[in-house]
Amino acid sequence: MTEVVLSEGELAPPRSLRAVLRANPLLTAAAALGVVLVLVALLAPLIAPHPADAGSATHPLATFLPPSSHHLFGTDPVGRDLFSRVLYGARISLAVAAAVIGFSILVGLPLGVIAGALGGIADTVLMRITDIFLAFPALLLALALASVLTPSVTNATIAISITWWPWYARLARGQAASVAGRPFIAACKALGLSPTRTMLRHVLPNSLTPIIVQASADVGGVILTAAALSFLGLGAQDPTPEWGLMVNQGQAYFATQWWLVTFPGAAILISALAFNLLGDGLRDVLDPRRVVERR
Amino acid sequence: MTQFLARRVALGLLVVAGVVVLTFVIARVVPGDPASNWVGPHASAAQLTAARHTLGLDRPLPVQIWRYFRGVITGDWGLSIHTHQPVLSDLATRAPASLELVGAALLLALALGIPAGLAAARWRDNAPDVLVRLASVFGVSMPSFWFALILQLVFFQRLHLLPVSGDYDPSLNTTHPLAVHTHMPLIDALASGNWPVFKSSITHLILPAIVVGSYPGGVITRMVRASILDTLGEDHVRMVRALGFPERTVFARFALKPALNPVISVTALVFAYSLANTFLVEAIFDWGGLGSYAADAIQSLDTPAIIGVTLFIALIYVAANLLVDVLQAVFDPRIGLQ
């Protein structure tokens, strides 16, 4: 594959979705995996062999069973089918990711666009506030927040959301500021278009690309953070089938009952992998200045 | 230069102050009583009131925050409810071990990540590139706590190659006691010529460093690759090619230096991230650092300790960013220092 960077003024020719997918095998694979994960999350009640095990059902006679054809991933310390629990775990992880990113965009995007487009005081204030939040990694602040709230999936989601939105505000602000500075916006103003209208119809759409890229990669990041919180006991609680929590519960028995830790953890890894790759692929594809040609 | 520095420092301190206020407010919103944690479940009402007074909890919130700030500047970071020790001295004894761990992890990440990123850029779209990109995306997607457990299982349990936990073999404390100075076993052992402990420290450091270093390694590799590819597309690289320089010189001499600039800032970013990541990993490896201290503090609602750790990491982060700014100005003549 070779790459040509187009010069100023040249536009990449529009290509069909199929052509884009064919030219980017990694993106296609990641997207496919992502779709599979979403389907698993949505259809878990139908696919899981023992749906009740995702809740508080216990089977005292079937505890610590190794993987077999009856229990693909084995059973946990109270006899629940691990495979079903892992499948249900996808629902939780993806739901948390959707909530966090949805919140971040809902809050961060408008704030960022307004700050970037208006500049001045609004901009400075927003920058300082996001500076504080971004002063250290999301995990740390989420930990601090989660530690003062009663541990649950909901509260963990809230904690992560609070730490996550500043990045989107920054992104939106950056894009809006650079778009707002462009000549065509001045032209809009000169033509008498109201600032709100200019923002909505011109600044906003142009700011979207990096946000889309960031959001797809962030699904992986949120899943990892949520799992980390649950692992520490600050997120999901039993009997919720959250992947991080399952790894925590399986820790003590890891030396002999290896499946308890391996499968939930692998699920985290694969999900994060899929969405990180998706984000990467989207970044490559959506950069309007790049044209990738196959030889 | 001094004006530049002064401005950055002032900004940094402002950010740190904001961080402290934020954490303070959050921690005080807690539905739980730190005072009762302090005195234990069987305390009398009088003891509870006394505790509340000692901990300054009977004052209004803004006053508490102000008193805290004053304390911070004078070196009084409060008392840990859990250890009953001054938070600052707790940090002084526990932080170095984490810094040793994160330091080792970052060294590993840079030592592997930079060459990997270079190779990926040099042989773009060929086998080395694909392998490196795969490895680096694994690195950034890996749940550290799971990775730690898996490595323990493989290298300790099954292969009996590496130790499972601790920072060095405790039995050596009787045969070769370690003189503690910096609270970093590796450095202390090196400084006092205590070779058995030194060797043991290194073997104990390997697995935790790999785990903590996987994310930074992935990030650094990707950054190096992207940066070099960007630089290779720039005008000045085209010019030196047009002057007849061979590709390897173009790569190594002309493209490398400007390309490595962003790597410096990325390293500072992942440093603070890794420090937070140790919270997850230290408990698994029984590593006596900041991470396990913070994990304990979180469990026991030890607010002063939580705030202390937060403040500490925020300070490190701000300092790291400052260092990055200075280094970038040194390495890139374009960045003007008025």
Add this chain to the structure above:
Amino acid sequence: MKLALRDLRIAFGRRTVVALDELDLEEEEIVGLVGESGSGKSMTALAVLGLAGPAGATVQGSIALDGLELVGLPERKLRDLRGRRVAMIFQSPVSAFSPVFRVGDIFIRALRLHGIARGDAVARAQEALREVLLGPDLLHRYPHQLSGGQAQRIAIALAVALRAEVLLADEPTSALDVTVQAEIIDLLRLLRERERMSILFISHDLAVVAQLCDRVAVMRSGKIVEAGPTENVLQRPTAAYTSELIAAVPRLGTGRTA
């Protein structure tokens, strides 16, 4: 014939960007290559230096320098003549120099690369800078400390110091102020006389081309639509596209185009 291009086809995969049948550059001649952005002019110049391949293109046809066929020449031989026999200057002169090196560093390295001993290199560099009417102390500066005009002169000085026979100038004045433009154009004319350089002057600016070039070739979508002596082409264009280009040039004082 100093430089002769015949049946040149440059393509990216299935997309052909240059389909040039014939373009000549005589000794001590200044030939203009005009066209809009994206017409393939820069690609043509890069192909002469053998740099189109590394950019991802396939090159077919013939490019002959004093009879020496350049297409298909081994990389080692191409490197020898890059800068040394055929030099190139670019549109953004300041960004053409590596930002972390002093300009003089690159200058001397380039001279030494082509076999000039260290002592001679310094002398040649200073002499070349004098030729382009710059003080030798500018070599100590970083690129961002130079104005566009200064940087471009230094780039030209490099070609002089290496005693290049052909200069490929890719929009060298497009990013410069009008007054500085005029200076660079004068300098190029001087080069042709004093150094006996042949110059391929690539530009979208017809006005500049009219001042400087002996002959001009008009390029559109990778093809040459018209070529000939400048006066002929600009005053009595035969191709419709040429007429369009000429019409688009704003005329001073009339308030509208011709």
